Amino acid sequence: GAVVSQHPSWVICKSGTSVKIECRSLDFQATTMFWYRQFPKQSLMLMATSNEGSKATYEQGVEKDKFLINHASLTLSTLTVTSAHPEDSSFYICSARYRGQTEAFFGQGTRLTVV
Amino acid sequence: KQEVTQIPAALSVPEGENLVLNCSFTDSAIYNLQWFRQDPGKGLTSLLLIQSSQREQTSGRLNASLDKSSGRSTLYIAASQPGDSATYLCAALSGNTGKLIFGQGTTLQVKP
Numbered sequence: 001g002a003v004v005s006q007h008p009s010w011v012i013c014k015s016g017t018s019v020k021i022e023c024r025s026l027d028f029q030a031t032t033m034f035w036y037r038q039f040p041k042q043s044l045m046l047m048a049t050s051n052e053g054s055k056a057t058y059e060q061g062v063e064k065d066k067f068l069i070n071h072a073s074l075t076l077s078t079l080t081v082t083s084a085h086p087e088d089s090s091f092y093i094c095s096a097r098y099r100g101q102t103e104a105f106f107g108q109g110t111r112l113t114v115v
Numbered sequence: 116k117q118e119v120t121q122i123p124a125a126l127s128v129p130e131g132e133n134l135v136l137n138c139s140f141t142d143s144a145i146y147n148l149q150w151f152r153q154d155p156g157k158g159l160t161s162l163l164l165i166q167s168s169q170r171e172q173t174s175g176r177l178n179a180s181l182d183k184s185s186g187r188s189t190l191y192i193a194a195s196q197p198g199d200s201a202t203y204l205c206a207a208l209s210g211n212t213g214k215l216i217f218g219q220g221t222t223l224q225v226k227p
Contacts, residue, residue, distance in 0.1 A: 006158075032213075034214075034215065036217075042219070043204065043217045043218060043219045043220055044159075044204070044206075044217045045217075046214055046215070046216070049213075049214065091156075093158060093159065095215070102146040102147055102166075102208055103147070103149070103161075103164055104208075104215055105161075106151075106158055106159045106161070107158060108157070108158040109157065109158040109159075111156065
């Protein structure tokens with residue numbers, strides 16, 4: 001299957017700082033990327049969908065000014081958590097899909113801890 | 116709005132048992148249904164994907180079935196092993212929104 005690489009795998013940051021998470025499709029062009037959030041012992045909740053070259057579409061209840069998503073190329077999407085707070089601590093996972101296909105491929109996830 | 120439910124939430128079985136994990140979805144307008152495995156603190160490993168036109172998919176000791184009309188899918192694990200211990204997630208790709216909606220997962224423990 002196709003490979004999606006997410007970086008970093010874990011990050012610890014101070015409250016009030018911003019953190020950027022990268023999601024790369026290594027061997028295919030990802031026309032659509034998805035960002036999910038997972039709290040401990042809970043399932044994945046879709047945060048936003050991004051299509052290459054256009055603005056991301058956020059799910060209800062997700063603050064677009066806090067979770068900045070950029071999908072500037074067909075192989076890279078970034079999620080920036082701005083002014084992070086302890087309640088933003090979570091596991092963030094991206095997935096990618098290429099045009100005309102319905103299967104999505106997932107990154108390894110990023111564990112964010114805000115102290 | 117698509118909702119995906121998994122039963123049971125947790126399951127503990129002795130090694131060697133065959134077991135079935137259940138997944139139900141409310142909207143039958145799906146492109147496909149996918150089963151994933153997630154180990155603690157790790158990302159997702161795709162196990163099986165069933166297209167909406169298919170009835171089942173098999174990979175090794177795993178068999179997944181799909182009944183769109185009743186909104187159900189099952190994951191059958193044969194001859195379970197301690198290494199199968201993990202959380203299993205099912206996810207339905209909505210034909211209306213193009214979004215992949217996840218169930219809450221079933222945490223499986225296989226005891227040696």
